[in-house]
Amino acid sequence: xxxxxxxxxxxxxxxxxxxxxxxxxxxYAPELFGFATSALGDRxxxxxVVQDVFAQLWRHAEDYDQRRASVRTxxxxxxxxxxxxxxxxxxxxxxxxxEEDALDTxxxxxxxxxxxxxxxxxxxxxxxLSPTHREVIRLAHxxxxxxxxxxxxxxxxxxxxxxxxxxxxxxxxxxxxxxxLEP
Amino acid sequence: xxxxxxxxxxxxPYVLEALEPDEMQAMRRHMKSCARCxxxxxxxxxxxxxxxxxxxxxxxxxxxxxxxxEVLxxxxxxxxxxxxxxxxWRRIAIPATAVAALIAGVxxxxxxxxxxxxxxxxxxxxxxxxxxxxGTAVAAEVTGGTRVKLRADxxxxxxxxxxxxxxxxxxxxxxNGGSFHARSDGTAxxxxxxxxxxxxxxxxxxxxxxxxxxxxxxxxxxxxxx
Numbered sequence: 001x002x003x004x005x006x007x008x009x010x011x012x013x014x015x016x017x018x019x020x021x022x023x024x025x026x027x028y029a030p031e032l033f034g035f036a037t038s039a040l041g042d043r044x045x046x047x048x049v050v051q052d053v054f055a056q057l058w059r060h061a062e063d064y065d066q067r068r069a070s071v072r073t074x075x076x077x078x079x080x081x082x083x084x085x086x087x088x089x090x091x092x093x094x095x096x097x098x099e100e101d102a103l104d105t106x107x108x109x110x111x112x113x114x115x116x117x118x119x120x121x122x123x124x125x126x127x128x129l130s131p132t133h134r135e136v137i138r139l140a141h142x143x144x145x146x147x148x149x150x151x152x153x154x155x156x157x158x159x160x161x162x163x164x165x166x167x168x169x170x171x172x173x174x175x176x177x178x179x180x181l182e183p
Numbered sequence: 184x185x186x187x188x189x190x191x192x193x194x195x196p197y198v199l200e201a202l203e204p205d206e207m208q209a210m211r212r213h214m215k216s217c218a219r220c221x222x223x224x225x226x227x228x229x230x231x232x233x234x235x236x237x238x239x240x241x242x243x244x245x246x247x248x249x250x251x252x253e254v255l256x257x258x259x260x261x262x263x264x265x266x267x268x269x270x271x272w273r274r275i276a277i278p279a280t281a282v283a284a285l286i287a288g289v290x291x292x293x294x295x296x297x298x299x300x301x302x303x304x305x306x307x308x309x310x311x312x313x314x315x316x317x318g319t320a321v322a323a324e325v326t327g328g329t330r331v332k333l334r335a336d337x338x339x340x341x342x343x344x345x346x347x348x349x350x351x352x353x354x355x356x357x358x359n360g361g362s363f364h365a366r367s368d369g370t371a372x373x374x375x376x377x378x379x380x381x382x383x384x385x386x387x388x389x390x391x392x393x394x395x396x397x398x399x400x401x402x403x404x405x406x407x408x409x
Contacts, residue, residue, distance in 0.1 A: 016262075016326060018255045018378040025254055030246050037244045047250055054254045058261070115236075122237035140201040141234050147196045148203060159192065166195030170185070173230055181233055 005071035012061035021058060028072065029054070032079050035120040039083045039113060049082045070180055080113050118181070125175040133168035140165055186220035194220060198227045249393065252359040255378035259328035260361075263376050305387045305405035307335065312391070313402040314339035316369070320348070320387045320405065328378045331360055331387065335372075338365040338402065345392035347399060350377045350384040358384070362392055381409070 003011075005027070008020045015021055029050055036046035056078045064074060087109060126134055139145045139153070147165065151158040186194045190213055196202045197210045214221040300323060307318040318335030331348060338346065344367075348360035360377035385407050391399030 017380055018258055018328065021258050022251070022255060025251055029250070029254075030243075033246045033250075034244050043244070043247075046244075047247060050246075050250065051254055051257065055257060055261070058258055118233075118236045119238075122233050124243060126234075126237060127243045137199075137234070140196065140199045141231060142238075146201050146203055150201075162196050163192040165199065165201065166185075166192050169195035169198060169227055169230055172234075173227055176230065176233055182229065 006064075006066040009057070009061050009064045009066075009071055012058055015058075021054065024057065024071070025054060028075050031120065031124040032075060034124055035076070035117060036079060036083060038120050038123075039116045040086055045086050049079055049086065052082045053078045072179060076117055080117065083113060084109060121179055121181055122176075125172060125179060125181070128175055129168060129171060132164060133171060136161060136165045137168050137172065186223045187217050190217065190220050194223050194227065198224060199231060249359065249398075252357070252378070256359050256361060256376070259325075259376050259378045263325045263328070263330065301332075302381045303407040303409045305407045307387065307389060307403040307405040309337075309403055310401040312339075312400040313389075316389075316403050318371075318389070318403055318405075320407075322381075322387075322407065324381060325376060328376055329360075329380065331375050331377060333363065333371065333373045333375060333389075335365070335389065335403065336370045338369045338371055340365050340367060340369050343391065346371070346402065347390050347392055348373075348375045348377070349388040349390060349398075350379045351386040351388060352379060352384045357388070357398070 003020075003023070005024065008024050011020045012024075032053055033046055033050050036049040037043060040046050040049070053075055057075065064071070069077070126137065129137065135154070136150060139150045140147070145153065147158060147161050150156070151161045154161070156164075185191050190210065193202065193206065193210055197207065200207065202210065210220075214224060301321045302324060303322045305320045305322075307316075307320060309316045314337070316335060316338045318333060321332045323330050323332070329350070331350075333348060338344075344365040345362055346365060347362045350358045350360055352358060358377050358379050361375040363371055363373035363375065365371040387405050387407060388401055389403040390401050393399050
């Protein structure tokens with residue numbers, strides 16, 4: 001049985017093999033990287049953020065208290081701070097013309113990052129659905145099609161489209177719950 | 184929880200408002216008398232609002248495959264550096280022969296920097312891009328991984344002096360041991376740390392420095408003798 005996130009973090013100070021760190025990396029690095037890329041628009045900077053997040057994780061694993069926040073929330077908080085640092089460094093250098101409408105105040109940056117975190121988490125939750133489940137969600141919710149229209153468009157029987165949509169939504173809710181996402 | 188047997192498949196489409204108008208109305212009526220369906224609709228009610236936060240086809244950026252190794256490598260290096268220093272030997276009067284024996288014992292027992300004794304060694308042989316390079320790699324266990332002591336000569340330096348060391352795990356995964364610089368005369372001496380344990384790997388490879396996620400050309404490789 002897979003260890004919980006909190007158990008892996010608890011073991012991290014005694015991790016000699018790197019196994020606990022590797023497991024946490026595989027669970028969270030892809031979505032943290034997606035979030036950082038989305039917030040920074042730069043792959044290289046985003047990879048630096050991911051490296052820094054995991055460095056903070058192993059350096060401060062002993063301070064982690066699962067009663068205060070889940071590991072995911074903690075990692076996103078670290079990533080958020082690193083992204084703010086990266087924005088500040090970028091703001092310190094002379095701006096190019098196309099960057100002049102960049103975020104200026106700390107409050108604007110906070111808001112933008114909160115939105116970016118949520119947007120990215122929903123995107124990565126959708127990516128965890130099977131292609132057929134993702135397709136019905138895409139067509140029904142984003143495309144505004146009814147079940148009958150989806151059935152006609154895809155050639156899938158109407159009953160199957162309906163049950164598939166219900167399964168897709170239930171699965172998505174489980175993923176959102178696991179990610180502690182709320183609107 | 185899922186809705187009742189007759190209406191379970193309609194709950195998802197209802198929550199997404201993707202039923203025909205008459206079906207939507209029928210579902211509303213049904214829920215007044217079916218607590219199961221009403222409860223499930225309630226539990227799914229927040230999903231559309233969350234979906235609105237994302238775009239339908241936002242691409243999920245793939246991670247560079249080498250980043251995991253870089254993160255683990257940094258972890259191993261920090262753990263190795265953070266290892267508690269050995270206590271200094273107290274100055275005590277010991278006969279000269281005893282001091283010599285003690286020094287010899289310490290040299291055999293540990294490598295520099297507090298590493299454990301070497302557990303494996305590899306003779307490195309030139310690959311086609313190596314131009315006749317040769318070397319040795321001696322591996323010793325340190326906290327969280329392996330310290331590799333590398334010696335090389337005849338490295339081709341005309342096209343660059345930056346190289347990387349890799350440990351190839353038995354499952355075929357390449358673990359980065361860090362980079363090093365050759366001297367102008369083609370010789371190199373370095374101590375590098377990789378996140379591998381004894382028995383995890385059997386091959387050591389030296390490549391030119393990677394560019395982004397593209398690994399550099401193989402210069403030397405050798406099989407470890409444990």
